[in-house]
Structure formats: C-alpha cells, structure tokens
Amino acid sequence: MPPSASRNPSRPLSPHLTIWRWGPHMLVSILHRVTGGALTVAGMALLCWWLIAIAAGPEAYATFAKVATSPLGLLVLIGLSWAFFQHSFSGLRHLVMDIGAGFELKANKTMAIATIVGSLIATTALWVYLLGVAR
Amino acid sequence: MSLGDSSTPLGKVRGLGAARSGGGHWMEERISSVALVLLSVWLLASLLMLPALDQQTLHEWLRSPLGAVPMALFVILSFIHGLEGLKVVVDDYVHDDGNRVACHIILLFAAIGGAAFALFALARIAFGAAA
Numbered sequence: 001m002p003p004s005a006s007r008n009p010s011r012p013l014s015p016h017l018t019i020w021r022w023g024p025h026m027l028v029s030i031l032h033r034v035t036g037g038a039l040t041v042a043g044m045a046l047l048c049w050w051l052i053a054i055a056a057g058p059e060a061y062a063t064f065a066k067v068a069t070s071p072l073g074l075l076v077l078i079g080l081s082w083a084f085f086q087h088s089f090s091g092l093r094h095l096v097m098d099i100g101a102g103f104e105l106k107a108n109k110t111m112a113i114a115t116i117v118g119s120l121i122a123t124t125a126l127w128v129y130l131l132g133v134a135r
Numbered sequence: 136m137s138l139g140d141s142s143t144p145l146g147k148v149r150g151l152g153a154a155r156s157g158g159g160h161w162m163e164e165r166i167s168s169v170a171l172v173l174l175s176v177w178l179l180a181s182l183l184m185l186p187a188l189d190q191q192t193l194h195e196w197l198r199s200p201l202g203a204v205p206m207a208l209f210v211i212l213s214f215i216h217g218l219e220g221l222k223v224v225v226d227d228y229v230h231d232d233g234n235r236v237a238c239h240i241i242l243l244f245a246a247i248g249g250a251a252f253a254l255f256a257l258a259r260i261a262f263g264a265a266a
Contacts, residue, residue: 033224040217044249047210051256054193055263061190088175091168098165129183 024112031116032090035083043080081126085119160219167216174209181205194260203261210253218246 020026053064067073093111096102102111181202185192196202225238 036217036220037224040213040221044213044217044253047213048249048253048256051197051206051210051253051260054190054197055256055259058190061193084175088172092172095165095168 024109024116028090028093028112028115031086032094035087035090038083039080039087042076043083046076046080078123078127082119082123085122086115089115089118089122160222164216164219164223167212167219170208170212171216174205174212177205178209195265197257197260198265203257207254207257210257211250214246214250214253218242 049064053060068077093102093115096111097108102108181196182188185196197206221242222239225235225242229235229238
C-alpha cells in the first residue's frame with residue numbers, strides 16, 4: 001500500500017512485487033508458469049505411468065485406475081485438466097501477443113480474463129461429461 | 136557475430152544480446168506449442184470418442200497407427216516443450232552460472248529419461264502381443 005494518502009492514483013506504482021496492484025494479466029502470467037511446471041512434472045509423470053500401465057496389462061491398469069479414481073486421484077486429475085486448459089488458453093493468448101496483437105490495455109485484460117473463464121468452463125464441462133458417462 | 140561494416144544493424148547485434156543465445160530456443164518453444172495445440176485436440180477428442188477407458192480399449196487404440204504415432208509425437212513434443220519451459224524458469228531464478236548449467240543438465244536428463252520411458256511403453260503396446 002502506498003505510504004502517502006495524497007498519492008496521485010493515476011501515476012504508475014514503482015515496480016516492487018509487494019505493492020503491485022494485482023490485475024488479471026498478472027494472475028494469468030504467473031498461472032501460465034505454475035500450470036506449465038505442474039503439467040511438466042506431475043502431468044508427464046502421470047502420462048508415463050498411464051502408458052506403462054496400459055502396456056503392462058489389465059492388472060497393472062487396474063492399480064492405476066484405482067489410484068486415479070480415488071478422491072485424491074480425481075482431485076489431481078481435475079487439477080491437471082484445469083492446468084492443461086489454463087495453460088493452453090493462456091498459451092494461445094501468448095501466441096497472439098507474439099505476433100504483436102492484443103497489447104491494448106482493454107483487449108489485453110479481456111483476453112486474460114477470457115483464459116480464466118474459459119479454463120474453468122472447459123474443466124467443468126469435461127468432468128461433468130466424464131463423471132456423467134461413468135455413472 | 137558482426138560481419139563488419141557491410142552488415143545490417145540487425146546483423147551487427149545478432150548473437151550479442153544479454154542472453155548470448157536464445158532466439159532459437161524462443162522459436163522452438165513457440166513451434167512446439169503450436170504442434171501441442173493440434174496434438175492436444177487430437178488426444179482429448181480421441182479419449183472422449185473411445186467407447187470405454189478400460190485397459191483393453193486403450194491398448195487396442197494405441198496399437199493402431201493412428202493411435203500410436205500421434206501419441207508418440209505428443210510424448211516427444213510435450214517433453215521438449217516442458218524442458219524448454221522449465222529451462223526458462225531456471226534462467227529466471229537461478230543466477231549462479233554453475234548452478235544454472237547444472238539445473239539445465241538435470242532437466243535435460245529428466246526429460247530424455249521420461250520421453251524414453253514413455254516411448255518404450257508405447258513400443259511395447261504397439262509391437263507386443265495383442266491384449
């Protein structure tokens with residue numbers, strides 16, 4: 001928080017992490033990094049386990065499926081699927097920005113919010129569908 | 136590397152940035168991301184269209200060329216893209232040159248090891264006996 005109440009709010013804040021006013025673009029930026037790390041470490045480990053379980057046969061796969069469909073396993077899978085959607089949508093936003101578009105304040109903010117809303121909708125839709133089919 | 140007075144302004148500064156290199160790394164990260172968008176859509180669509188998600192169905196799917204090949208590409212590109220991404224994270228937070236290089240080597244080994252493991256599993260599915 002700024003020390004002086006007489007501060008002109010239209011002036012930019014000094015670039016210090018603790019006093020940045022959080023905006024959707026900052027949240028999306030750090031989420032991109034966090035979800036990317038989670039997908040690489042946990043996601044790829046899980047993918048390896050899944051593939052080797054399919055290769056090993058029904059018994060090994062039953063072990064995988066038992067862990068994956070346990071409450072904790074489902075929590076991890078739902079979390080990773082959200083990380084996947086968030087990272088994908090945010091990555092698409094980055095590709096748009098890489099070609100030099102979407103840097104206007106309003107468009108940039110709108111795109112950032114869209115990735116968050118989009119990833120939550122996609123995750124919900126996926127799991128409503130998956131759990132609906134399983135039942 | 137500067138090519139002398141005849142080089143363009145861009146040619147003079149090429150390779151002289153603060154990161155010493157990185158243009159290629161940057162492009163690799165973008166190109167692998169575009170490929171992963173396509174492969175992810177394929178993976179998600181395939182999983183949702185499979186009649187069931189039991190071992191036999193999945194084994195049969197990954198034995199077929201149209202299951203095995205895109206999945207192998209997905210594995211390879213995921214590890215490349217993840218490796219490139221985590222290397223950038225290391226570059227941002229690990230400032231000591233020795234530690235930075237050590238982290239890069241650990242990441243490289245982990246990525247190649249993981250990819251080899253996943254591709255072995257795929258090979259066993261594709262070339263092993265039918266389930």
